[in-house]
Amino acid sequence: MQERQPGRGRLAGILGMLAITASAVLGVRSLPTHAASEYATVTDARLTDATKDDGWLMYRRTWDSQGYSPIDQITAANVSGLKPVFTYDTGLKQGHEAPPIVNGRFMYVTTPLDHLIALDAVTGKVLWKYVHVIPPVALKTICCDVVNRGVALYGDNVYMETLDNHVIAFDAQTGKIVWNKALKPPGVGYAMTAAPLAIEGGKIITGIAGGEYGGRGFIAALDAKTGDLLWKFQTVPAPDQPGGNTWKPGMYKTGGGSTWLTGTYDAETKTLFWGVGNPGPWLADLRPGSNLYTDSVVALDPENGKLKWYYQYTPHDTWDYDSTSEQILADIPYNGSTVKALIHADRNGNVYALDRATGKFLWAKPFVKATSVVGFKDGQAVTDPKARPHLGTSIFTCPSFLGGTNWYPPSYNPDTHMLYLPSNEWCMTMKGVGTDYKAGLPYLGESFKVVPQPGTDGFGVFQAIDMSNGKRVWSYDTKFPCNGPALATAGGVVFTGTLDQKFLAFNDKTGKILWSYKTSSGIVGVPITYKVDGKQYVAVFAGYGGATPLWAPATKTDDIPTGGRLYVFALPGSN
Numbered sequence: 315m316q317e318r319q320p321g322r323g324r325l326a327g328i329l330g331m332l333a334i335t336a337s338a339v340l341g342v343r344s345l346p347t348h349a350a351s352e353y354a355t356v357t358d359a360r361l362t363d364a365t366k367d368d369g370w371l372m373y374r375r376t377w378d379s380q381g382y383s384p385i386d387q388i389t390a391a392n393v394s395g396l397k398p399v400f401t402y403d404t405g406l407k408q409g410h411e412a413p414p415i416v417n418g419r420f421m422y423v424t425t426p427l428d429h430l431i432a433l434d435a436v437t438g439k440v441l442w443k444y445v446h447v448i449p450p451v452a453l454k455t456i457c458c459d460v461v462n463r464g465v466a467l468y469g470d471n472v473y474m475e476t477l478d479n480h481v482i483a484f485d486a487q488t489g490k491i492v493w494n495k496a497l498k499p500p501g502v503g504y505a506m507t508a509a510p511l512a513i514e515g516g517k518i519i520t521g522i523a524g525g526e527y528g529g530r531g532f533i534a535a536l537d538a539k540t541g542d543l544l545w546k547f548q549t550v551p552a553p554d555q556p557g558g559n560t561w562k563p564g565m566y567k568t569g570g571g572s573t574w575l576t577g578t579y580d581a582e583t584k585t586l587f588w589g590v591g592n593p594g595p596w597l598a599d600l601r602p603g604s605n606l607y608t609d610s611v612v613a614l615d616p617e618n619g620k621l622k623w624y625y626q627y628t629p630h631d632t633w634d635y636d637s638t639s640e641q642i643l644a645d646i647p648y649n650g651s652t653v654k655a656l657i658h659a660d661r662n663g664n665v666y667a668l669d670r671a672t673g674k675f676l677w678a679k680p681f682v683k684a685t686s687v688v689g690f691k692d693g694q695a696v697t698d699p700k701a702r703p704h705l706g707t708s709i710f711t712c713p714s715f716l717g718g719t720n721w722y723p724p725s726y727n728p729d730t731h732m733l734y735l736p737s738n739e740w741c742m743t744m745k746g747v748g749t750d751y752k753a754g755l756p757y758l759g760e761s762f763k764v765v766p767q768p769g770t771d772g773f774g775v776f777q778a779i780d781m782s783n784g785k786r787v788w789s790y791d792t793k794f795p796c797n798g799p800a801l802a803t804a805g806g807v808v809f810t811g812t813l814d815q816k817f818l819a820f821n822d823k824t825g826k827i828l829w830s831y832k833t834s835s836g837i838v839g840v841p842i843t844y845k846v847d848g849k850q851y852v853a854v855f856a857g858y859g860g861a862t863p864l865w866a867p868a869t870k871t872d873d874i875p876t877g878g879r880l881y882v883f884a885l886p887g888s889n
């Protein structure tokens with residue numbers, strides 16, 4: 315149970331304490347601690363200690379992006395008994411990717427098209443709902459479905475990004491708008507789809523999408539109280555900035571480098587880590603140079619947004635291998651000792667371990683067939699020139715531009731050092747066709763076709779990787795592409811969802827399926843777990859959509875039913 319802060323909900327808090335006293339007198343062992351009307355302020359201390367919280371306070375639960383919960387009431391031995399406690403239908407047909415964010419009994423979910431709903435995390439009762447009005451011009455320049463990946467919590471507010479590039483703060487209890495800031499105009503190729511990241515000192519950190527439109531990416535810090543811009547880091551440097559000489563004159567303005575997923579924060583070293591997307595245009599021949607800081611992780615000082623270090627996963631990318639997915643902080647065994655690492659599974663098909671203090675390369679290994687980035691020399695990725703398309707010529711390479719993995723987050727168990735990674739074995743033909751920049755239109759210069767990896771009969775592989783040596787320990791082949799984010803828990807269970815409507819629980823050591831539940835649609839939602847009044851719940855959205863059905867027609871997913879439904883499960887009778 316979290317210590318409640320004074321201020322908001324004080325009266326409700328007092329009533330809650332009276333209820334606890336009454337229950338204690340009656341000898342009730344597990345106490346009803348959180349009435350739905352009392353909201354526990356999200357303080358720096360709670361965020362710093364989020365691993366111990368009963369809730370799920372941010373996108374990947376903790377600042378290190380491990381997406382792991384130490385809550386262990388649901389175990390490999392009893393998970394087969396999970397039953398739905400409640401469901402909630404959103405009435406929307408597009409991709410539902412967001413994790414529910416839970417603080418006490420308050421649950422916040424976002425849906426496609428930027429709806430935000432506050433629910434009671436025990437009963438499913440709707441507390442309030444906000445529907446963002448998106449100008450039609452914004453919807454014309456969004457590359458990959460109209461998704462929203464969830465909220466951030468700080469103080470007594472909830473923060474959401476929108477497809478027309480607003481960041482909005484809401485009162486967590488009432489849904490009243492506290493502030494609303496636009497970071498870019500709609501219609502010129504930018505969009506915001508990630509969950510913001512709230513860090514200590516009251517900073518709301520956001521990225522932006524737009525790499526397919528030549529949008530110049532940035533990472534921005536806003537004041538949690540006012541929405542005022544504190545700093546902005548441009549991921550593609552101007553000529554007079556460090557790294558600016560890695561671009562042909564003028565091209566930085568349309569150089570891509572979007573930042574469309576949530577980053578990671580290290581409170582120990584006060585460092586923010588953020589993954590950066592592809593350079594624009596896609597066809598590398600049109601933009602000579604190494605094109606920093608595209609396809610990189612950047613380590614920033616959260617006080618001022620200044621660059622501490624960077625590491626580029628794919629130099630001079632021509633395959634749309636965004637490096638936006640999780641930059642996970644983990645202490646892993648390495649050369650006989652433990653190293654404070656940053657681990658990252660990249661779209662280029664390699665999983666990396668870096669020294670997170672310096673960005674120094676430790677090791678990298680392919681987790682699927684990788685024929686574009688084929689090796690490493692002096693800590694730098696080596697690309698195969700034969701895998702590079704040129705104007706008028708085609709190549710065949712793996713993974714496809716959709717990546718060996720993509721936005722769907724893996725989960726890392728810090729006790730066993732296992733990474734649970736949704737991945738895909740798909741390849742592509744890619745041809746250089748040329749392009750000119752025009753605001754609001756795709757800026758690619760390449761055509762492409764995604765196909766299964768030759769010799770495989772499917773696409774998707776949910777796999778467990780031992781991060782002490784980079785080896786695959788077990789894997790599960792999915793019928794359709796593997797788009798299901800992962801949740802590992804201390805109960806020895808790993809959860810994920812599949813496009814063929816299964817919510818699955820695996821034994822985390824062996825990969826044995828312990829439980830399977832048929833959902834109303836395919837699952838691309840991030841599963842989470844939380845505890846209220848001593849009882850553990852597991853929650854996930856079903857609601858197929860996202861980039862796969864748009865860009866991978868060969869995957870034959872047309873028959874998967876769509877429609878968003880939130881599922882919350884628990885063990886019957888416990889507590």
Ligand code: CA
Pocket residue numbers: 525526591592634636
């Ligand atoms: Ca991209």
